[in-house]
Amino acid sequence: MIEGRHRRRGAIAVTIAATLLIPAVGSVAGPQKKLDKNERQLEQVRQKIEAQSSQKENLSHRVDRLNAYLTKLQLQIRRLDEQVKGVESDLRDAQARIDETQAEIDKVEGIASAQAVDLYKNGGTETLDALLDSSSLGELDQKAEMIGVAARQNTQALIKYGRLSQDIVSLNEALFEKKAELTKKLDSRSVLLAEQTDKSAIYHSQLEKLRRRLHISEGKEGDLVAVQDDLNDAIVEHQAKHAVAVLGTSSQGFIWPLNGAITSPYGPRWGSFHPGIDIDGVTGQPIVAAKEGKVILAGSYSGYGNAVVIDLGGGYTTVYGHMSAFNTSTGAYVKQGQVIGYVGCTGYCTGDHLHFEVRINDQDVDPMPYLP
DSSP: OHHHHHHHHHHHHHHHHHHOSSOOOSOOHHHHHHHHHHHHHHHHHHHHHHHHHHHHHHHHHHHHHHHHHHHHHHHHHHHHHHHHHHHHHHHHHHHHHHHHHHHHHHHHHHHHHHHHHHHHHTTOHHHHHHHHSOSSHHHHHHHHHHTTOTTOGGGHHHHHHHHHHHHHHHHHHHHHHHHHHHHHHHHHHHHHHHHHHHHHHHHHHHHHHHHHHHHHHHHHHHHHHHHHHHHHHHHHHHHHHHHHHTTOOOTTSOOOSSOSOEEEOSEEETTEEEOSEEEEOOTTOEEEOSSOEEEEEEEEOGGGOEEEEEEEETTEEEEEEEESEESSOTTOEEOTTOEEEEOBOOSSOSSSEEEEEEEETTEEEOSGGGOO
16 A cells, blocks of 8 residues: 555656646755665565565464464373373272281280291291291292191281281382382473473564564564655656746746646637636646745635635736645635645546636636736
């Protein structure tokens, strides 16, 4: 949109130069040189913005992929959380069984000790060694069966004590394995969480930095475009003022409001009367005040469309019709040669032009004798 406005203004400047009655050869070298420099800077900034936008898009795609990966990590973390809960439950169950077994050991420990003492006193050291030195529950049962003491009354408590001791060893081993499993899962979970946090922070930090740089570049582009528009306006306005200035000033103190061909003179036209002259122009071309005075109207004016009426004093007024836009307002005092609006085709018109009138005591007169 900005580039389109810039191109239109450039086209207006070219068209103005091509349609002037007398070429505007005034010095616009200063503004033009600034405009050329500004355009080069603007092109560099736009190239930078394009590169940064591409970087931002690529990084955004990487962030999207990262988010998908982070979602996958999150699912893995949730599964680990469930597994951790399961292992923790198993640990509680294992600890409960160990506590129960220990309670049973505490109950039979006294009787088993007494039976061990009796066996030792009666020379049953072989039986005692067999029952107390077994490395597994299966080995204990096998030895008790082999030496024939499994069913003896005087060894039942001792055998139970041995069995419970083997049970608690096995339960503690299982508990140790569960704790190791829990530690491993928690470590895996910590690694995944750390990876999730680090990668997310890195990519989002890079994206935020790039967004800030892009914002700065876009702001600079906006500033340069504003300068470019101002320079274009200055060049077009200078050309318009110079175009009428070279035509001179009349003895009545008027200058031309627009340098262009007369397409419709004052007088009878199409079975009616034309109260002014039509000066050829293009939409957007600056119109200047033919003589200084106070603006008594800057707005819509019947078939004139957007019009400006200036009171020159002494009963004289000038009318400028069919404007595309205003550059003054009602109540303002304008100097001769000041831009008051722009050529257009508002109201009743068949093409871009300026309708210009001179009135004396609100009675239209032929403008030509008043113009140089």
